[in-house]
Amino acid sequence: MSKVDAVSAGGPVGSTESADVVVAAETITRSYHGTPVVSEVSISVRQGQTVALLGPSGAGKSTLLRCLAGLEPVQSGTVRFRGETMSLPDAPPRAFGGRIGMVFQQFNLFPHLSAVDNVALAPMKVRGVAKSAARAAARELLERVGLGEHCEHFPFELSGGQQQRVAIARALGMSPELMLFDEPTSALDPEFTREVLAVMRDLAAAGMTIVVVTHEMGFARRSADRVVFMDAGRLVEEGPADTVFTNPDHERTRAFLDQVLGG
Numbered sequence: 177m178s179k180v181d182a183v184s185a186g187g188p189v190g191s192t193e194s195a196d197v198v199v200a201a202e203t204i205t206r207s208y209h210g211t212p213v214v215s216e217v218s219i220s221v222r223q224g225q226t227v228a229l230l231g232p233s234g235a236g237k238s239t240l241l242r243c244l245a246g247l248e249p250v251q252s253g254t255v256r257f258r259g260e261t262m263s264l265p266d267a268p269p270r271a272f273g274g275r276i277g278m279v280f281q282q283f284n285l286f287p288h289l290s291a292v293d294n295v296a297l298a299p300m301k302v303r304g305v306a307k308s309a310a311r312a313a314a315r316e317l318l319e320r321v322g323l324g325e326h327c328e329h330f331p332f333e334l335s336g337g338q339q340q341r342v343a344i345a346r347a348l349g350m351s352p353e354l355m356l357f358d359e360p361t362s363a364l365d366p367e368f369t370r371e372v373l374a375v376m377r378d379l380a381a382a383g384m385t386i387v388v389v390t391h392e393m394g395f396a397r398r399s400a401d402r403v404v405f406m407d408a409g410r411l412v413e414e415g416p417a418d419t420v421f422t423n424p425d426h427e428r429t430r431a432f433l434d435q436v437l438g439g
């Protein structure tokens with residue numbers, strides 16, 4: 177098996193040789209006050225893949241995701257986006273702007289702006305798109321996430337699930353090459369969780385490259401190409417979703433899955 181195939185099959189990680197690797201971390205460590213919370217983790221995500229980061233609370237999943245976003249510096253290792261250096265030890269990460277979209281648990285919409293203006297703002301301010309064109313594109317994105325009827329509504333007039341879909345549309349407004357989701361449904365009721373996961377599934381089906389920290393095991397199992405299991409800052413195992421769920425290599429992964437799946 178070539179290195180490229182191995183990465184695609186969820187085998188050895190850390191290779192950035194393939195032209196279609198979107199983001200890659202190579203043995204990165206991120207510490208707070210000298211204590212590593214992400215320890216020597218390597219992960220490489222290819223174009224069009226959906227990768228789910230799983231693990232117990234405090235495992236370092238969100239921190240790893242933030243390292244992949246260029247929101248956190250690293251103390252050792254390297255992060256590359258499209259082969260270009262994003263992070264090197266103890267230097268501020270290089271910003272890739274809207275090329276990396278990020279969606280958080282809390283939707284973080286601008287409360288004083290309507291849905292359409294929330295989505296149109298960054299293309300206007302950052303990319304200099306004219307207001308009418310930015311609003312037209314925003315409307316299309318809101319249609320795409322099922323909110324065509326809600327364009328003029330303000331966040332307080334929308335459900336949590338609708339607000340999160342506006343947040344997704346807002347990230348998509350910058351035409352990202354990578355979408356990072358940090359527990360996007362943790363603040364939502366089951367009904368609204370389903371709506372948001374459906375939008376994410378559509379994005380994945382349309383070829384978006386996605387990394388998601390999630391406690392939604394059904395989504396990880398059915399919709400992720402690969403799952404990565406972390407514990408205590410370390411990448412314990414990773415592989416195709418079906419393999420990790422049905423036949424994990426590590427006892428720690430098995431114990432976690434048994435616990436969260438009630439097995």
Ligand SMILES: Nc1ncnc2c1ncn2[C@@H]1O[C@H](COP(=O)(O)OP(=O)(O)OP(=O)(O)O)[C@@H](O)[C@H]1O
Pocket residue numbers: 208213231232233234235236237238239240389
């Ligand atoms: N800014 C910070 N300063 C100090 N410690 C932090 C900071 N952010 C995270 N940590 C610590 O790093 C560890 C990993 O946190 P992280 O949020 O990455 O875990 P997680 O796996 O995403 O957990 P959860 O599923 O609960 O969100 C935790 O022990 C946390 O307390």
